[in-house]
Amino acid sequence: MAAEDPIPRTVEWRDGAVRLIDQRELPGRLQFLDCRTVDGLCEAISSLAVRGAPALGAAGAYGVALACRLDADAAGDGGRAASAATVARAAAEAADRLIATRPTAVNLAWGARRVLVAAEAAAAGAAAGAAGGGGAEAVARAALEEAERLAEQDVADNRALGRHGAALVPDGAQVLTHCNAGALATAGFGTALAVVRAAIDAGKRIQVIACETRPFLQGARLTAWELKKDRIPVTLITDNMAGHLMQRERVSCVIVGTDRTAANGDVANKIGTYPLAVLAHRHAIPFYVAAPLSSIDFACPNGDKIPIEERPVREVTHVLGRQIAPSGIRVLNPAFDVTPNELVTAIVTERGIARQPLGRTLRRLVEGAPAKPERKAEARRMRARRR
Amino acid sequence: MAAEDPIPRTVEWRDGAVRLIDQRELPGRLQFLDCRTVDGLCEAISSLAVRGAPALGAAGAYGVALACRLDADAAGDGGRAASAATVARAAAEAADRLIATRPTAVNLAWGARRVLVAAEAAAAGAAAGAAGGGGAEAVARAALEEAERLAEQDVADNRALGRHGAALVPDGAQVLTHCNAGALATAGFGTALAVVRAAIDAGKRIQVIACETRPFLQGARLTAWELKKDRIPVTLITDNMAGHLMQRERVSCVIVGTDRTAANGDVANKIGTYPLAVLAHRHAIPFYVAAPLSSIDFACPNGDKIPIEERPVREVTHVLGRQIAPSGIRVLNPAFDVTPNELVTAIVTERGIARQPLGRTLRRLVEGAPAKPERKAEARRMRARRR
Numbered sequence: 001m002a003a004e005d006p007i008p009r010t011v012e013w014r015d016g017a018v019r020l021i022d023q024r025e026l027p028g029r030l031q032f033l034d035c036r037t038v039d040g041l042c043e044a045i046s047s048l049a050v051r052g053a054p055a056l057g058a059a060g061a062y063g064v065a066l067a068c069r070l071d072a073d074a075a076g077d078g079g080r081a082a083s084a085a086t087v088a089r090a091a092a093e094a095a096d097r098l099i100a101t102r103p104t105a106v107n108l109a110w111g112a113r114r115v116l117v118a119a120e121a122a123a124a125g126a127a128a129g130a131a132g133g134g135g136a137e138a139v140a141r142a143a144l145e146e147a148e149r150l151a152e153q154d155v156a157d158n159r160a161l162g163r164h165g166a167a168l169v170p171d172g173a174q175v176l177t178h179c180n181a182g183a184l185a186t187a188g189f190g191t192a193l194a195v196v197r198a199a200i201d202a203g204k205r206i207q208v209i210a211c212e213t214r215p216f217l218q219g220a221r222l223t224a225w226e227l228k229k230d231r232i233p234v235t236l237i238t239d240n241m242a243g244h245l246m247q248r249e250r251v252s253c254v255i256v257g258t259d260r261t262a263a264n265g266d267v268a269n270k271i272g273t274y275p276l277a278v279l280a281h282r283h284a285i286p287f288y289v290a291a292p293l294s295s296i297d298f299a300c301p302n303g304d305k306i307p308i309e310e311r312p313v314r315e316v317t318h319v320l321g322r323q324i325a326p327s328g329i330r331v332l333n334p335a336f337d338v339t340p341n342e343l344v345t346a347i348v349t350e351r352g353i354a355r356q357p358l359g360r361t362l363r364r365l366v367e368g369a370p371a372k373p374e375r376k377a378e379a380r381r382m383r384a385r386r387r
Numbered sequence: 388m389a390a391e392d393p394i395p396r397t398v399e400w401r402d403g404a405v406r407l408i409d410q411r412e413l414p415g416r417l418q419f420l421d422c423r424t425v426d427g428l429c430e431a432i433s434s435l436a437v438r439g440a441p442a443l444g445a446a447g448a449y450g451v452a453l454a455c456r457l458d459a460d461a462a463g464d465g466g467r468a469a470s471a472a473t474v475a476r477a478a479a480e481a482a483d484r485l486i487a488t489r490p491t492a493v494n495l496a497w498g499a500r501r502v503l504v505a506a507e508a509a510a511a512g513a514a515a516g517a518a519g520g521g522g523a524e525a526v527a528r529a530a531l532e533e534a535e536r537l538a539e540q541d542v543a544d545n546r547a548l549g550r551h552g553a554a555l556v557p558d559g560a561q562v563l564t565h566c567n568a569g570a571l572a573t574a575g576f577g578t579a580l581a582v583v584r585a586a587i588d589a590g591k592r593i594q595v596i597a598c599e600t601r602p603f604l605q606g607a608r609l610t611a612w613e614l615k616k617d618r619i620p621v622t623l624i625t626d627n628m629a630g631h632l633m634q635r636e637r638v639s640c641v642i643v644g645t646d647r648t649a650a651n652g653d654v655a656n657k658i659g660t661y662p663l664a665v666l667a668h669r670h671a672i673p674f675y676v677a678a679p680l681s682s683i684d685f686a687c688p689n690g691d692k693i694p695i696e697e698r699p700v701r702e703v704t705h706v707l708g709r710q711i712a713p714s715g716i717r718v719l720n721p722a723f724d725v726t727p728n729e730l731v732t733a734i735v736t737e738r739g740i741a742r743q744p745l746g747r748t749l750r751r752l753v754e755g756a757p758a759k760p761e762r763k764a765e766a767r768r769m770r771a772r773r774r
Binding site for chain 1: 414415598599600601602604607608611612614615620621622623624625626627628629630631632634658659661662665666669695703704706707708709710711712713715716717718719720721724725
């Protein structure tokens with residue numbers, strides 16, 4: 001088999017535009033979409049050309065940087081003069097519009113706001129120093145630098161998350177995953193699939209079972225595509241086959257990503273995640289959530305408070321443009337569901353693994369102290385060394 | 388809104404052929420398929436032009452009748468002479484081929500064998516009396532009469548089943564169903580949807596939530612189509628949304644059909660049924676199975692013994708001819724799963740409702756005694772009358 005090209009960056013800055021892999025076109029063809037306006041990027045986000053919580057964080061970040069760049073360049077168009085202050089205002093306005101496109105994924109707001117804060121700080125600095133066109137340029141530059149930092153950090157965090165999570169996955173494991181929490185859902189390497197990749201890097205033989213993930217088929221289209229590209233064995237099933245495979249003892253563990261995890265460990269993720277957690281619980285199969293800290297919303301006490309996006313019904317009634325249901329019937333399309341924390345065996349973050357009680361261990365992780373199991377493991381290692 | 392035509396017969400005998408609604412073409416168009424050979428009918432069954440356990444029972448029955456008709460007519464073609472014995476042999480050979488097309492649905496074998504028995508009895512009668520061409524004709528006639536009786540009985544049984552089940556469904560209920568256990572899955576009226584239709588006939592307001600039922604989309608294509616045609620309110624969801632709706636208390640009960648129910652009440656039904664039962668159990672939502680006695684296999688002690696058909700992977704990788712997954716990956720396509728009896732609240736049959744312990748109550752039903760709950764209800768009614 002010919003070597004496959006590596007998976008390109010899901011979101012990046014290229015020649016004054018936000019360049020995305022157009023995920024609507026996969027697996028049929030690998031095509032890029034250059035967003036040169038905030039409106040264009042909002043449309044790309046709404047229509048799922050880019051999706052996945054951490055990738056949306058990067059898209060939001062680059063989107064605010066794009067708004068800054070466009071406003072700073074407007075001075076050169078002979079239009080109104082751009083100043084540090086107008087650039088910062090453009091950043092704020094872009095952040096609002098970007099955040100409104102997808103209500104559930106917390107990373108989108110997090111990424112957009114982080115670049116907005118950088119832009120505003122640069123504008124404040126410019127106001128304190130020499131204002132004018134140079135100030136506008138400084139703000140735009142600061143915004144882009146922050147977006148690039150965020151994307152780089154995302155990949156680094158995902159690699160760290162993967163290394164922590166790899167310890168949970170035994171050699172020979174059949175890992176069931178839902179939706180796409182892979183490279184395509186992040187700036188790179190993935191979250192749930194980062195755990196798989198890191199386990200394989202550590203020499204373990206891992207097979208992935210990918211749920212196709214109706215209605216948008218991220219599992220069939222994206223997870224299968226990127227795992228095949230990485231030559232990781234993948235078996236595709238429809239979402240409703242997971243229970244049967246668990247009954248037949250063909251699933252070692254479930255690992256999923258998350259669009260927003262509440263402070264108590266309740267997990268909002270792609271619709272269909274909750275049934276998998278209930279089934280895993282019935283079959284005593286570990287259910288892991290790969291959650292970079294950027295996807296944990298400590299301001300949100302529990303899952304009831306997470307807004308669930310309702311998406312266009314055409315995603316359900318049509319598959320790749322072909323109508324599968326009669327016209328004129330009622331259709332629902334909630335994009336996410338909430339898995340209560342008691343069904344979650346552990347949450348894997350870039351700082352370590354949070355086990356039950358999740359609320360307390362997550363808080364400890366974000367405050368910087370290693371989570372309990374790690375401290376215990378560390379204590380064991382130290383005792384072993386002393387012997 | 389213009390009145391819709393009634394739903395035509397799913398399977399019937401028409402002008403020397405087995406006429407089917409070609410369910411592969413729904414909901415796009417209502418088209419009929421005339422099967423004039425047993426091979427043609429086997430292909431129609433394998434490719435799901437006709438499906439649904441009771442409809443397969445009728446198709447198997449008519450298929451054996453078709454084989455008899457063709458053999459009896461062969462004499463007129465100037466070929467070898469048909470005799471009662473050759474017609475009966477043709478019936479046996481056809482029954483074997485028909486039964487082999489779908490291993491899980493027990494009705495297919497039941498229907499084919501019932502007509503085979505009728506054909507063999509007629510052949511034995513012919514052998515005892517005057518043999519020859521007249522005997523062949525008598526066998527073919529007896530086979531068709533038996534097939535017609537079976538189809539008529541199916542509709543009558545479904546109506547009785549519906550009346551029994553209607554008592555379980557409260558006014559205002561949101562009934563979640565999976566796959567298509569409607570008119571299209573039977574000779575008419577349906578099984579799970581018979582309960583819905585009977586409840587509506589009894590004046591109750593019922594809404595149906597239809598799981599789309601990947602991979603073949605019987606829910607989106609067939610259940611939505613026939614309910615819309617009957618003006619029964621239906622809401623379409625993807626299979627993985629059922630858990631979310633149960634969490635939100637938007638499901639009153641689940642009613643599904645069955646392809647084969649074991650003697651102990653374990654239920655084989657369309658893949659995805661088991662997860663619904665597990666979810667219903669978690670949410671204390673009643674889970675009902677509409678099972679004509681012809682779909683209960685008393686020779687099969689439990690669900691482990693039910694063969695699970697593995698279908699072509701193209702059903703998963705392609706939707707209406709469009710490829711949704713990369714080529715060259717592994718794919719599974721088990722067509723059914725088994726729901727253990729402890730997750731089944733009750734089984735509704737044409738003779739009454741079987742509650743726990745299902746093995747014992749089912750046995751009682753088939754042996755003709757009314758099931759316990761009904762006897763209790765009867766006793767209550769008699770006490771009330773005495774007052």
